[in-house]
């Protein structure tokens with residue numbers, strides 16, 4: 512994959528088109544404004560997730576003039592005063608409120624977003640920023656794309672939820688559009704990315720028992736170290752990151768891990784355990800790990816090994832898919848057609864959580880009525896948004912544009928001669 516971006520870029524040119532994504536550069540560039548007190552946290556690989564070295568929390572500087580308002584807004588002074596949630600809040604007030612009332616499972620940069628459009632976001636004080644992170648790849652179409660917002664608004668005025676106890680007139684259209692776009696016979700709808708991961712793991716085990724005839728209770732899933740698949744027990748059980756697992760034990764059984772980009776490791780594991788392995792799951796490019804592109808040929812060889820051992824090859828394209836790397840799917844760079852593809856993030860155009868498992872019928876059919884489901888999965892609002900998100904990606908040429916601008920960004924980054932910029936080309 513020689514042409515892959517340094518970052519997974521989705522750079523576009525119109526106001527509603529997005530930008531290069533580069534985690535570390537974003538951390539450098541997102542310097543605090545005068546209005547936002549506190550220090551930029553250089554948080555390592557997962558921007559906003561955590562900082563490897565504990566650093567002081569941003570200390571919002573609240574002037575005396577705003578102190579009373581802050582106290583009221585955050586409920587520190589007048590606990591009984593009704594909270595006017597519509598009131599204007601400064602960046603400092605927002606940060607203080609979140610610190611006080613929300614779980615500290617993220618470590619955000621001290622920048623508050625109040626509105627966003629295309630590549631740009633604005634803080635409450637009106638300062639404009641470029642978004643270099645794209646909500647971890649969920650806003651490939653740009654923030655608040657008007658066609659996606661319009662599709663959502665129209666559907667909102669009509670009907671939002673049927674549950675799958677009934678048919679709704681939007682979901683089947685979305686399923687067909689997904690099938691036509693990605694060339695899989697069937698889709699399983701879900702909401703967040705990790706739900707697609709869970710769905711795929713369950714499907715793989717069931718397929719393993721029913722189709723591959725793995726002895727009951729012995730199905731194995733192989734994952735690749737450093738790949739990120741989400742935060743449920745199923746997903747963290749496949750992780751090699753001690754932070755993801757520590758304190759949450761016991762992990763689910765039935766997982767085996769191999770080194771990423773090590774075809775020998777996969778080969779020997781399959782040789783030894785292949786008969787009981789239902790699936791191998793991998794990110795075609797590691798996203799959260801810091802954007803690691805595997806050696807050219809790795810995905811193809813892995814898919815081939817899976818075929819030889821009758822193991823499902825699952826590509827987690829939740830971050831790499833939907834144009835993020837300059838192709839519809841990152842697997843396309845090696846001409847690989849995974850048995851199962853997972854989509855999420857940008858499938859919802861940055862406005863609604865939508866995810867999906869794609870597979871052909873001989874695999875998907877292991878799900879029968881009552882074996883798996885989701886109240887909101889396949890809801891008409893999601894379907895309307897999903898269709899618009901796909902249409903924008905393909906009709907506005909965003910995928911080719913991401914490729915072209917990824918090249919441009921890489922060239923320009925290489926040319927920067929600054930002690931503040933380090934460029935790693937993978």
Ligand SMILES: Cc1ncc(COP(=O)(O)O)c(C=O)c1O
Pocket residue numbers: 647703704705706708739740741742794798799827828829830831855856
């Ligand atoms: C490759 C990959 N898979 C799964 C997930 C989980 O998605 P979500 O956070 O929507 O559950 C992520 C999220 O970052 C991801 O990058």
